[in-house]
Amino acid sequence: MKVKCDITFIIVSHNSAKTLRGSIESCLMAAKEFDRLKVRIVVYDNASADESPKIIHEFVEKYPQVFIGIQGQQNLGFARGNNQAIAASPSREYVLVNPDVMFKPEAIRHLQNTLYSASDIAVVCPQLLNLDRTPQKSIRRFPTFTYLFLKHFLKEKLLNSVCKFDYYYAEMTPPEKAVEINWGIGAFMLISGDYIAKHGLFDERFFLYFEDVSLCLDAWQNGYRVLYQPQASALHLYSQASTSSKFNYLTFIHIVSALKFFAKYRPYQIQWQLISWLIDVNTKLMNSARLSKSRKILIGNG
Numbered sequence: 343m344k345v346k347c348d349i350t351f352i353i354v355s356h357n358s359a360k361t362l363r364g365s366i367e368s369c370l371m372a373a374k375e376f377d378r379l380k381v382r383i384v385v386y387d388n389a390s391a392d393e394s395p396k397i398i399h400e401f402v403e404k405y406p407q408v409f410i411g412i413q414g415q416q417n418l419g420f421a422r423g424n425n426q427a428i429a430a431s432p433s434r435e436y437v438l439v440n441p442d443v444m445f446k447p448e449a450i451r452h453l454q455n456t457l458y459s460a461s462d463i464a465v466v467c468p469q470l471l472n473l474d475r476t477p478q479k480s481i482r483r484f485p486t487f488t489y490l491f492l493k494h495f496l497k498e499k500l501l502n503s504v505c506k507f508d509y510y511y512a513e514m515t516p517p518e519k520a521v522e523i524n525w526g527i528g529a530f531m532l533i534s535g536d537y538i539a540k541h542g543l544f545d546e547r548f549f550l551y552f553e554d555v556s557l558c559l560d561a562w563q564n565g566y567r568v569l570y571q572p573q574a575s576a577l578h579l580y581s582q583a584s585t586s587s588k589f590n591y592l593t594f595i596h597i598v599s600a601l602k603f604f605a606k607y608r609p610y611q612i613q614w615q616l617i618s619w620l621i622d623v624n625t626k627l628m629n630s631a632r633l634s635k636s637r638k639i640l641i642g643n644g
Contacts, residue, residue, distance in 0.1 A: 344431070344432050345379075345432075346432045346433060346434065346535075347380050347381055347382050347431055347432065347433040347434070348376060348377070348380040348381060348433070348434050348435070349376060349380070349381050349382075349433060349434065349435050349436075349437065349450075350381070350382045350383070350384060350428070350431040350433035350435075350436050350437070351369040351372070351373065351381075351382070351383045351384070351436075351437045351439055352384050352386075352424055352427045352428060352436055352437065352438050352439065353365055353366065353369070353383070353384070353385045353386070353427075353439050353440070353441055354385075354386050354387075354388060354420055354423035354424050354427060354441070355385060355386070355387045355388065355390060355394045355398070355441045356387070356388040356389070356390055356394075356417060356423075357390045357391060357392045357394060358390065358392075358394050358441035358442065359390070359392040359393040359394045359397060361441055361442040361579055362385075362394055362397050362398075362441045363397055364444050365439055365440070365441045365442065365443055365444060366383065366385065366397070366401055367444075368439070368443070368444045368445050368446075369383045369437075369439060370383065370401075370405065370408075371446070371447055372437075372445070372446075372447040372449075372450045373408055374447070375447050375450070375451075378407055378408055379407075381408055382408055382409075382410060382431040382433070383401075383405075383408055383409050383410070384410045384411075384412065384427045384428075384430050384431050385398050385401070385409075385410070385411050385412070385427075386412045386414060386423045386424070386426050386427040386430075387411070387412065387413050387414055388414050388416075388417040388418055388419070388420075388423050389413075389414050389415060389416050389417045394441075395413055398411040398413070399411060410430055410431060412426065412427065412430060414426070419546070419548070419549035419550055420528075420544075420548075420549070420550045420551075420553060421543075421544035421545060421546050421547075421548045421549065421550075421553040422544070422546045422549075424438060424543055424544055424553075425542075425543050425544055425546060428538065428543055432535070433535045434535045434536070435454070435457065435532060435533065435534060435535050436532070436533045436535060436538065436543075437450065437453075437530075437531070437532050437533075438528055438529075438530065438531050438532075438533065439529075439530055440528075440529040440530060440578065442529075442578060442579040442580070443470075443529055443530045443576050443577065443578050443579075444576065444577045445468075445530065445575070445576035445577070448574075449468055449574040449575060449576055450532070450574075452468070452571055452573045452574035453466045453468060453532040453571055453574045454532065456520045456532075456569055456571045456574075457532055457534060459520070460567070462565065462566050462567055463534065463566065463567050463568075463569055464533065464534050464537040464561040464564075464566035464567065464568065465526070465531055465532070465533050465534075465537075465557070465558060465561055465566075465568045465569070466520070466531065466532045466533075466568075466569050466570075466571050466574075467480065467481060467523065467526030467527075467530070467531045467568070467569070467570050467571070468530055468531075468570075468571055468572075468574035468575055468576055469570075469571075469572045469574065469575040469576075470527070470529060470530060470575070470576055470577075470578040470580070471575055471576065471577050471578065472577075472578070472580065473577060473579065478578060478580055479510040480526055480527045480529070480578070481510070481511055481523045481524075481525075481526045481527075481570045482509055482510055482511065482523075482524060482525055482526070482527075482555075483507075483508065483509055483510075483511065483524045483525075484524045484525065484555065484559060485509065485555070485600075486507060487604055487610060488505060489505050489507045489509060490600055492504060492505050493509075494597070511523070516572070517570070517572055518572065518573075519571075519572070519573070520569045520570065520571045520572075520573075521569065521570055522567055522568065522569055522570075523568055523569065523570045524558065524559075524562075524568070525554060525555050525557075525558030525559065525568060526554070526558070526568065526570060527554055528553065528554030528557070529576075529578050529580070530576045530578065531554075533557075534566075537561065537564075537566060540564075541560060541561075541564055543557065544556070544557055545557075545560075545606070547602050547606070548599050548602060548603070549595060549598075549599065550592075550595050550596075550599065551595060551596045551599040551600070552596075552599040552600060552602065552603045553599075555603060556603060556606065559607065
């Protein structure tokens with residue numbers, strides 16, 4: 343039987359060698375604040391082709407008491423990779439850390455104080471910062487289908503004029519203490535181990551993207567709260583790869599995950615059913631037009 347830790351830091355890497363070492367070292371610095379027998383750092387590698395496996399092995403050799411490295415044989419995705427990692431270390435609480443995130447130990451204390459301030463808190467998110475220390479848009483409202491659809495095709499200024507939806511809490515006065523939010527991006531968050539034991543972590547239907555939105559919505563629906571703690575902060579070397587061009591592989595994954603999200607929850611299902619019906623009707627009309635055209639060609643040739 344595995345001994346339950348007080349805290350476990352979780353990192354899922356995939357070709358993350360450029361930033362992975364800094365992220366792991368941040369976790370090690372924070373781990374020094376705890377009894378070494380009650381803290382773990384688990385890094386699950388999603389079949390990286392770069393130097394990530396080598397970096398992980400170095401830390402396993404150097405810190406065998408606190409460090410667990412797991413080498414995946416294939417890329418399972420972000421959600422499933424995290425679920426595999428938490429299974430390796432039963433814990434009272436988990437800190438999910440992206441391999442491109444760096445933080446100071448005091449950030450963990452702020453997050454912990456918030457998590458244990460009430461029994462119905464499941465997730466606490468910090469303030470994420472760019473390298474120049476400007477805040478990132480890391481806390482958000484649950485999306486609407488219309489907003490995300492328009493967001494993909496319109497520039498931000500035009501989007502704001504067409505769709506009045508405060509997705510990024512831009513109209514909220516910057517808080518000085520913890521406040522409730524709909525959801526925060528999963529790059530760095532503290533999650534209750536008791537909550538995970540009861541309800542699980544990520545929905546593995548999401549390979550990448552929207553697993554954090556789903557986690558937070560599930561928490562709210564299960565009677566728990568999600569909080570943002572601005573006194574805790576971390577540097578996030580954020581790259582908007584899925585939105586940096588009109589269409590690429592990550593954009594495709596983002597769209598697929600968004601559709602899975604809208605199909606999962608009841609408030610969105612009617613919209614999704616309507617869209618599915620429209621797609622189905624469009625497909626039938628196109629097939630009918632092709633069939634009609636083929637018949638005309640056959641008649642003409644006859």
